Every structure is written in C-alpha cells, then in structure tokens.
Amino acid sequence: MRKLIRHLRRAAFLAASAARVRYCRLAFPNVTITGSTIGPGCEIHAGEGARIVLDGVVIGRGCQLIAGPGACLHIAAESVGPHSVVVARERIEIGDGALLAEMVVVRDADHDRTGGLPLRAGRHRTASVHIGPDVWLGARATVLSGVRIGAGATVGAGAVVTRDVAAGTTVAGVPASPVRTTSLTGGSS
Template identity: 30%
Template structure:
C-alpha cells in the first residue's frame, strides 16, 4: 500500500500547526493545551506542562510551568520555576453592585493592573519560584528572586528575594533569601541577561562567589536584555 503523506498532514490552523510554530520559537508543550494567541516570547527554551495559558501572556526564556492557569496579560521573567496547579491572575467582580455576575457589568470592566502603562495584570520578575497550588491575584507584582510557598494566596506585592507563604501570603522563615547587600547587588547585576553558558561556568552555587566572579569577568560578557527579541506567536 502506498502511504499518502498529504492525507496525514494536519489542516492549516490546527493545534498541530500552532504547536509546530511554538516549537520553532523554543516553546516546549508537554501537556495537551496550546497557549492562546497572541503568546509573547523572546525566543529560547520555555517549557509549558498541562497549563491553560490565556492571551497576551509573556514568558521569558528558561522559565517553566508544570500545570495550572495563567489568565491574561501576565508577564513572567526568565528562569522562573512554577509548580503544579498554580493560578496567576484572577477575575474581577463588583461586590458592591446588585449582582456580581459579569453579565450586568459594563463592557469596559475595571481591571486592577500591576503595570497600568503596559496593561499587565500580573508582573513576575526573574528567578521566581512559585510552589504548587499557589494563587497570585490580579494586580500583584512579584519581585525578582522571590519564593512563593505552596498553597499561598498572594494578594499584595512581593518584594524581591523575599519568601512568603500562607493565606494571605506573608513573609515567612528567613523572610529574605540573602542579606540586603547581596540582594541589592544581585538585582544590580542583572545576571539573567548573561549567556547561559557563562552562568553555568560561574560559581553559581554561592551568590557571594558569583558576584566576585562577575566583578572579574562581567565586563567582557555579552548581555541580552529581557524581551529584546520580543515575538508575538
């Protein structure tokens, strides 16, 4: 029997086509759900498990989400680790009106933006670790280097390199990952802009040693600012 190759090719516009386009941009889909259009990335590896991704979401390279839901207009930086069953961005309902139903709401429903100028509903920095079943409400900014404990409900902004947990989420344990000086120097270093191979060859196991290494070697390293090669997919 002669195999008709054309017969097994997916029609234009199918999820297979969409997944192929995403794969070409470095987005790895491990679950059965395809991010809604437009999906914004900068090129480079991004891994999405069984997660529902709404439109106008941005995910930086080397970040991954295992499963959950990202609502709309969320920006996630580089090197973020997002666990299972995580919700980022929540709906808005008017509890002071006759009904909380959106059917009666005006067409231009008020949305609380974390970044009103760029109309981002949630902004998550770089190197953020979000534990399983965490929920981050619309209008929240999570700073670079922060850790969100499993099951936390984040209702307010989270400072860079802080550790929060609980309902509602508050600082826990050491409260911050490193000393104030080290946190400030890491933020100033913008290490997430450096080439991956350079980071792998650095003493990344110790922030203090890394900063010393960067002082000696950083000047000659090429930098790639976040979203410098933005693409709508």
Template identity: 35%
Template structure:
C-alpha cells in the same frame, strides 16, 4: 529574542503564538488566542497547562518552566520574567469580578483587570494562587499553597493565605537546637 513564526516546524495548533527557539510546549497544553501569547527560548510548558489571554496578553520569559496543570488567565496582562519556576497547579488570575452594586447580579458587574507581573528568577510553589494587580519581585519564592494578594518584594520568601513575608533569601535562618531523643 528570536521567535518562530507560523512556519512548517511549528505545529498548527500553535501558529500565531510567538514561541522561542528551543521551547517545548506539551501537545496537551491549551493555548488560546495565539497572537496574544509569547513563550521565550528554552521554556517548558507542561501537560494540561492553560494559557488564556481573555483579551489581554501572556508573555513568558526564557528558561522558564510551567509544570503540569498551571492556569494563567490574562485579561489584564501577565508577564513572567526569565528563569522562573512555576510549579504544578499554580493559578495566576489577572482580572477580578465587581460585586459592590447590590442592584446587579455579580455576573453582570464590570470586571477590573490590572495585570500581574512576575520578575526574573522567581519560584512559585505548587497550588499557589496569584491574584490581579500583584507584582512579584525578582528572586522571590512563594511557598506552596499560598494566596498572593499583595506585591512581593525582591528576594522575599512568602507563604500563607494571604501570603506574608517570612524572610529574605540569603538571610540567616533561625537554627533550632536539636535535643537527643532518649533511647527506649
């Protein structure tokens, strides 16, 4: 993968990030800790997208799209494979707060940060949430509004809160028998 380094054709607000050739980063996107962010070739990062490594790293593959209002918090590291579609309002959080010690307030407890890995050719539906420690298998689809708390197998279609496997991509769907409506 060829990267554009800090040079004249990279806007100052992106210098230090590794941006692949042909990638588009909206001027309204927020990329923090630039040296910990890599965006692949021909990838689109939409308006009001937030890429916040929080001490970890965020790597987005080539030919991806992160639509408007996507938020990635990468303390444990986030990797997104090639050809992925991440729809509007998706949140991926690669860390979690501790809360088991009753002698300490939650904000003083240690965090865990295992990371999130998304394979190639994945579609994450609008307003879904993917939580720390999850691996999303290549070719899978996450239905809109889902909360993903466990690994998603390759080519699975998942949905719900918590998300569960509905079927595998390519498997025959159950067909409903259409009954004609009576004419009034």
C-alpha cells in the same frame, strides 16, 4: 536498552511538542513561540487583539494559557508546571528563569461585585501582574490581580498572593505574608 528507550521517548515528546507549537502558530497568528516546548493536553488561546509570547519555556501537561481580547501574556519562565492556569485579561509578565510548580494559578482579573449586578453579568476588575526573574512559585500557589513579585522571590506551596512581594522575599500562607528575606547576594535575614 533503557537508554535507547529514554532517547526514543524524548524524541517522540519533542516531535509531538513541535506539532503542538505549529498548531498554535497556525490557529493564533498573535501567538509567538520561540525555543519552547508544549506538553500534551494544553489549552492555549488568544482572544481578538490579544498577544501571547512564549520565550524559551517548558509548558507542562494540561496547562491553560489564555489571553482575553486585547490582553498580553508574556512568559519567559524556565517552566510552567503541569495543570497550571495563567489567564490574562489585561497583562501578565513572567520573567526569565522563573519556575512555576504544578497547579499554579496566575490571574490578572477579579469578578467585579460592585453595583449590585449578578455575577453572571461577567464584569471584571483588572490589574497587571508582573512576576520577576528567578521567582519560584510553589505547588498550588495562586497569584491574584495587581501583584508584583520581585526578582528571586519564593512563594510557598498553597500560598495566595494578594499583595506585592519584594525581591528576595519568601512568602507563605493565605493570604501570603513574608517568612524570610534573602539578599540577592546570598545572605539571609
């Protein structure tokens, strides 16, 4: 009986996800979704001239995926954990097989405080973010503008990544700094 109930719940989830995917495709013709599932309560928005590509990714409940006008957001990750926020004003790429835990934040823009203008003027400085394949972003990790995270890197829970992370490197802390480097062939240093 339990197995049947699990099967029915999974079928209902997939049907609801398919409806959410269809809605996104209709509401935003510049959103491409292939082989992906979208959890309940997600906000997906593509501004004018923006492009969002979701390629084989499981989007958890309550996520926000936003591409501002003219921006590009490409996610080929394995999964984006519940309540994560990914906001592109220029370009964000998340590589194949990457895993984002719950409440991860990835942004490619910072408020521009130069020139003495008030914050409400809404000026931003943008710089692309690239997260390589097979990267793990721990719970509540934050990745800020201009950062490149190399293949196989790990970002510890709660870390704030303000600088590039080399492939195979584990970083932790605020701001994130290297803790360990693992060769992509299996060794550790």
